[in-house]
Amino acid sequence: MKQETDLSGIKTTAPANPNKALWEKGDFTRIAASMRESGEALVRGLGIKPGLKVLDLGCGDGTTALPAAMLGAEVLGVDIASNLVAAGNRRAREAGLANCRFQEGDATHLLGLADKSFDLVVSIFGAMFAPKPQEVAKAMVRVTRPGGRIVMGNWIPGDPTLVAQILRISSAYTPPPEGFVSPMTWGVESQVIERFTGAGIAREQIHFSRETFTFNFSGAPAAFVDEFRNYYGPTMNAFDAAEKSGRANDLQNELEMLFTGQNKSQRKDATSIPATYLQVRVQV
Ligand SMILES: C[S@@+](CC[C@H](N)C(=O)[O-])C[C@H]1O[C@@H](n2cnc3c(N)ncnc32)[C@H](O)[C@@H]1O
Numbered sequence: 001m002k003q004e005t006d007l008s009g010i011k012t013t014a015p016a017n018p019n020k021a022l023w024e025k026g027d028f029t030r031i032a033a034s035m036r037e038s039g040e041a042l043v044r045g046l047g048i049k050p051g052l053k054v055l056d057l058g059c060g061d062g063t064t065a066l067p068a069a070m071l072g073a074e075v076l077g078v079d080i081a082s083n084l085v086a087a088g089n090r091r092a093r094e095a096g097l098a099n100c101r102f103q104e105g106d107a108t109h110l111l112g113l114a115d116k117s118f119d120l121v122v123s124i125f126g127a128m129f130a131p132k133p134q135e136v137a138k139a140m141v142r143v144t145r146p147g148g149r150i151v152m153g154n155w156i157p158g159d160p161t162l163v164a165q166i167l168r169i170s171s172a173y174t175p176p177p178e179g180f181v182s183p184m185t186w187g188v189e190s191q192v193i194e195r196f197t198g199a200g201i202a203r204e205q206i207h208f209s210r211e212t213f214t215f216n217f218s219g220a221p222a223a224f225v226d227e228f229r230n231y232y233g234p235t236m237n238a239f240d241a242a243e244k245s246g247r248a249n250d251l252q253n254e255l256e257m258l259f260t261g262q263n264k265s266q267r268k269d270a271t272s273i274p275a276t277y278l279q280v281r282v283q284v
Contacts (some may be wrong), residue, residue, distance in 0.1 A: 025237070028084055032060050034217045034224070034227075049071075054074065056078070058079055058127050058130070059126060060079060060088070061087035064122055065088060068122070078103055078110070084102075085102045106130065113143045115143065119144075121149070122152075123151075123153070125155060127140065128187075129183045133186060134198055134199075137196050142199075152278075152280040154277060157187050162273045170237070189278070207280075209281075211277055214274045219270070220268060224259055
């Protein structure tokens with residue numbers, strides 16, 4: 001429980017938000033640095049024109065928000081993690097992008113964002129991590145203007161490629177709390193359809209494709225595992241649990257085998273790992 005002080009100076013106890021705590025725990029910018037090329041390529045395929053109003057939800061430090069702003073869009077990045085919002089604003093400032101700003105917010109309700117206010121809502125491996133997926137779908141539809149679009153990138157459960165496997169391996173060391181809805185359910189087409197039709201979208205307006213996102217890291221696969229171990233919230237939690245049960249070495253070995261097996265780089269000092277994801281495109 002987090003101690004907070006209300007306006008009268010009385011100490012109150014705010015319930016901790018585990019979703020926020022998970023993503024503020026590490027430093028996702030360290031992982032995001034390996035995702036820039038694919039983020040830029042993805043954004044180039046979104047048909048962005050100058051002046052388009054874009055919401056990047058679960059934006060991290062702006063892997064897709066900054067390239068969208070570079071194409072002239074008016075971009076708002078929203079993320080639950082205050083450290084990533086600060087990093088995004090810093091990167092936008094350094095790039096001289098006055099049309100790209102970041103603020104804290106929760107995909108579950110998007111409080112403070114007006115109805116029908118964006119032409120395009122993008123959420124790449126972002127909103128999938130928010131709890132209450134049905135509410136998330138409703139919130140995304142609510143803030144998109146009629147005729148606008150929603151584009152999501154979601155990891156696919158059971159997929160043999162990198163991130164689905166990291167999350168599968170990690171979850172074996174950290175059993176989810178009761179009632180937990182796995183983020184990976186956003187990678188199942190029938191579930192996505194149920195969520196968006198439940199938010200008022202016709203089935204024919206929901207389209208899917210399988211796409212590839214490549215992680216490029218300037219170091220060997222084992223060093224890339226260390227980045228996840230030290231900076232990626234879900235993997236950090238898995239290592240915390242594995243250490244308690246004396247299985248940290250098992251987890252390290254499993255991840256090293258995975259990363260090494262999937263590495264496509266021919267160089268010893270570089271890692272390049274393609275990962276498959278489900279791209280969801282919704283016409284509002
Ligand atoms: C895997 S990262 C992806 C970040 C970014 N989209 C990218 O591609 O680099 C997941 C992001 O979702 C954010 N996130 C998780 N739960 C959220 C929520 N309920 N509302 C808003 N953002 C959330 C995390 O803070 C994190 O930045």
